[in-house]
Amino acid sequence: MDVSAKVTGIKYTPFLCRPMNQYGISEIDFAFSNDAAFILNIQENKQVALSWWVSPKRTRSYPYARVYDTLNFQGKKSTIIPILKDEGKEGDRDFLQWDTVSLMSLLGVYVIIGYYKIAERSLRYRHKITNQKFDIQHIKEKLNNLLSYQSDALHWNLAQIEEVAEIAQKALDSYKKIAKKLDVEMHSKETAEKRVKELLKGKENFMGLSRTLAEKAQRREFVTVQPKERLSGIKATLTIKNYLGGYYFFTCDEVNIEKGVIYLIEGKHSKLSSIPSLEDIKDGLIKMILFTNLKEVKIGSTEYTPMPILKLTTDVDFSTNKLRNSHINILRLLKKEAEENGFQVLINKTNLDTIDL
Numbered sequence: 001m002d003v004s005a006k007v008t009g010i011k012y013t014p015f016l017c018r019p020m021n022q023y024g025i026s027e028i029d030f031a032f033s034n035d036a037a038f039i040l041n042i043q044e045n046k047q048v049a050l051s052w053w054v055s056p057k058r059t060r061s062y063p064y065a066r067v068y069d070t071l072n073f074q075g076k077k078s079t080i081i082p083i084l085k086d087e088g089k090e091g092d093r094d095f096l097q098w099d100t101v102s103l104m105s106l107l108g109v110y111v112i113i114g115y116y117k118i119a120e121r122s123l124r125y126r127h128k129i130t131n132q133k134f135d136i137q138h139i140k141e142k143l144n145n146l147l148s149y150q151s152d153a154l155h156w157n158l159a160q161i162e163e164v165a166e167i168a169q170k171a172l173d174s175y176k177k178i179a180k181k182l183d184v185e186m187h188s189k190e191t192a193e194k195r196v197k198e199l200l201k202g203k204e205n206f207m208g209l210s211r212t213l214a215e216k217a218q219r220r221e222f223v224t225v226q227p228k229e230r231l232s233g234i235k236a237t238l239t240i241k242n243y244l245g246g247y248y249f250f251t252c253d254e255v256n257i258e259k260g261v262i263y264l265i266e267g268k269h270s271k272l273s274s275i276p277s278l279e280d281i282k283d284g285l286i287k288m289i290l291f292t293n294l295k296e297v298k299i300g301s302t303e304y305t306p307m308p309i310l311k312l313t314t315d316v317d318f319s320t321n322k323l324r325n326s327h328i329n330i331l332r333l334l335k336k337e338a339e340e341n342g343f344q345v346l347i348n349k350t351n352l353d354t355i356d357l
Contacts, residue, residue, distance in 0.1 A: 001236035001255055003262070005294040005306075008243060010108055012289045015337040016282060016330065017072045020049065025143070029136060036061075037069040046147050049073035052080040052114075052134075057094035065282035067109055071289075078110040078146060080139060083167050084192060085116065086175050089127040089185040095195040098203065101161065102248045105154040106240075106290060112142045113160050115171035121182040129184055135174070138167075154244070161203045168196040238264075240294070250290070254311070262304035264291045267311045274323055275347065276312050278330055284310045288343045308343035310334075318348045320355060332357050 022039045023031040031038050037051040049070035054061040063079075070077045081100065086093045096113065104111050117135040122128040149156055172189055179186045236255040240248040254265035266287040270276040276284075291308035298304065316322075323331070335352050338345050345352035 001234050001299065003236050003238045003252065003255065003264075003297065003299055005238065005240050005297045006242070007106060007240050007248075007290075007293055008295055010106060010289065010293050012071070012292060013337070013340050014068060014071045014285070014289075015333045015340070016068070016278070016285065018069045020069065020073070022047075025140065028140070029133075032134070036066040039073065040143070042143055042147055047073075047075050048143060048146065049075065049077045050080065050143075051078075053082065055085045055092075055094045056081050056083065056096040056100065057085075057092075058097075058100055060094070062279035062283060064286040065279040067104070067107065068282040068286055070109070071107070076110060076146065077108065078112055078143070079104060080112045080114045080134065082134070083113050083115050083164060083171050084195070085132065086129075086186050086192075088122070088125070088129045088179075089187060090125040091122075091128040093187045093192075095192070096164070096199060098161075098199055099249060101157050103250075103286070103290070105157045106242075106248060107286070108153045110146055110149075110153045111157045111160055112139060112146070113164060113167050114139055114142075115167055115174055116178075117174050119178050119182070121184055127185045129178060129182060135170070138170075154242070154246075158203065161200065164199050165196055168192065240290075257299075257304065260305055261307050262297055262299070263307050263309055264294075264297075265309045265311050266291070267313065269313045269315075271315045274314060274316055274318060275327055275331065276314070281310075281312070281330065281334065284312075285337070288338075288341065292341050292343050309346060310338070310343060311346045313348055318350070320357065328357055331355070 018037070020037055020039045021035055022041060025040060025042045028040065031040065032052065037049070040048050040050045042048060051066040051070050053063040053066070058064065067079050081096055084093065084095045101111055114134045115138070116132040118133040119129040120131045122130045172192060175186050178184070234255050236252045238250040238252045240250065242248070252264050253267040256263040256265070266284045268276040268280045268284045270280070288308050288310055291306065294306050296303060297306040331352065334345055335357070338352065347355070
């Protein structure tokens with residue numbers, strides 16, 4: 001099923017954000033060591049809510065949950081994503097993808113593309129590195145530029161993509177130095193350069209010059225069912241157009257249509273707990289932010305009324321009597337967030353609205 005829609009702006013009120021600590025710009029190293037999201041005081045009376053990704057791959061370390069925690073901040077919200085993360089020949093290597101930048105643009109989050117400069121050799125594996133740290137000077141420069149930037153996150157992020165080749169080269173040079181210093185073998189440089197070229201093509205796809213690559217990526221995700229998802233409906237592609245004519249390509253875990261209403265469902269599953277983890281829930285809420293702001297939702301030429309649903313499933317029988325106090329507090333806030341923003345929450349097929357907490 002192919003669903004199309006438009007986004008003209010994002011309006012959403014989050015209730016599950018963690019309180020953020022505040023740091024001065026001189027404490028940014030310490031902040032990275034202690035918090036996944038925090039408020040940074042850069043100049044007098046100038047603040048940025050900052051989150052950072054351990055890896056550019058969005059399935060590692062719950063980066064969406066980190067971004068979510070900054071969304072109730074009233075000023076500029078920024079997230080730092082490494083252009084690539086190479087853990088060495090015996091570890092993984094992940095690359096920044098265009099759709100990650102696209103989603104941040106939709107959320108109004110300014111992306112700073114960073115790279116790792118320092119690392120330590122793994123004690124367990126001969127050709128693997130760990131404890132990687134960003135080039136802080138590069139990030140400070142970008143933050144200072146961001147403070148005086150007057151346009152929106154979309155335009156900022158498009159401009160950052162123009163610099164990916166240069167930043168990628170810095171990352172590769174940095175890994176070369178790390179490899180030499182630690183006597184560790186890294187992954188192929190040639191493969192990395194090819195992936196950077198693909199990222200640049202992503203911008204062209206977004207602006208409508210060539211949609212082939214993005215659509216192929218969307219199709220690949222469309223046929224993949226994650227083990228964390230327990231789904232029963234039809235999986236769908238979701239293509240969103242913005243006011244500039246740029247296209248965003250996403251997938252929807254499950255879609256059902258009934259009496260002119262299209263139910264857009266994001267699924268999160270837990271095997272051992274009464275509800276999925278708070279990080280998983282926040283990950284799902286990022287999609288709710290997107291789904292609750294869709295306009296002109298169509299399949300072909302037929303328009304439907306959208307109803308976003310966050311579907312939480314568990315292998316454990318759900319019972320309010322078995323819930324921990326922390327779970328009850330999460331569900332109360334989640335219920336409030338759903339009511340405020342116009343989506344539904346299901347827990348093992350039961351609507352959260354009907355559950356007495």
